[in-house]
Amino acid sequence: MMKFLTVDKEVATLENNKVVSPGSRFDGMDVKTNEDIEKIFGIRVGPKDLSPYMKTAQNDLYMGDPGEQRLYEDAVKAYRGEIKGPRAMKTMDAVQGEFPASIMNRIRQDAVTPRELNTFNKPALPPMDTFNPPALPPMGMRESQVKSTPMNLRKMLLANLTGLI
Numbered sequence: 001m002m003k004f005l006t007v008d009k010e011v012a013t014l015e016n017n018k019v020v021s022p023g024s025r026f027d028g029m030d031v032k033t034n035e036d037i038e039k040i041f042g043i044r045v046g047p048k049d050l051s052p053y054m055k056t057a058q059n060d061l062y063m064g065d066p067g068e069q070r071l072y073e074d075a076v077k078a079y080r081g082e083i084k085g086p087r088a089m090k091t092m093d094a095v096q097g098e099f100p101a102s103i104m105n106r107i108r109q110d111a112v113t114p115r116e117l118n119t120f121n122k123p124a125l126p127p128m129d130t131f132n133p134p135a136l137p138p139m140g141m142r143e144s145q146v147k148s149t150p151m152n153l154r155k156m157l158l159a160n161l162t163g164l165i
Contacts, residue, residue: 006019006026007040007042010024010026018030018031075095076107
């Protein structure tokens with residue numbers, strides 16, 4: 001048998017939806033509605049307000065919890081090819097298990113045109129009046145710099161493609 005504390009600080013039990021508490025002013029009252037429970041026991045009963053936990057839009061994943069955000073960012077990186085191999089496969093399996101199937105369209109879109117998922121503080125530029133551009137070297141130094149020739153570019157490209165660099 002459960003015991004409850006009434007608003008007038010008396011211990012009461014419920015039997016057949018009636019309050020049983022000899023010292024309480026609520027003794028013998030029927031408890032049938034939420035208002036009765038609130039009046040007798042001081043407990044507000046009813047649906048909970050879940051609006052703080054709802055997302056702002058359907059499938060709005062970049063506004064989700066940190067785990068969802070991280071998984072979404074990793075999926076975009078895997079789609080771009082920045083994450084490869086078993087880690088990419090695990091990421092995409094987790095995306096399929098966690099998010100609805102329609103999310104792949106958004107991942108493809110963000111892989112092509114990324115949006116700022118996590119806005120980090122970007123370093124501020126100094127005011128224009130305090131900006132000092134780097135000094136140019138003297139005229140003689142600029143002319144003696146090594147210039148690349150088309151042949152050097154071809155060799156460099158070939159070496160890069162064959163993996164020699």
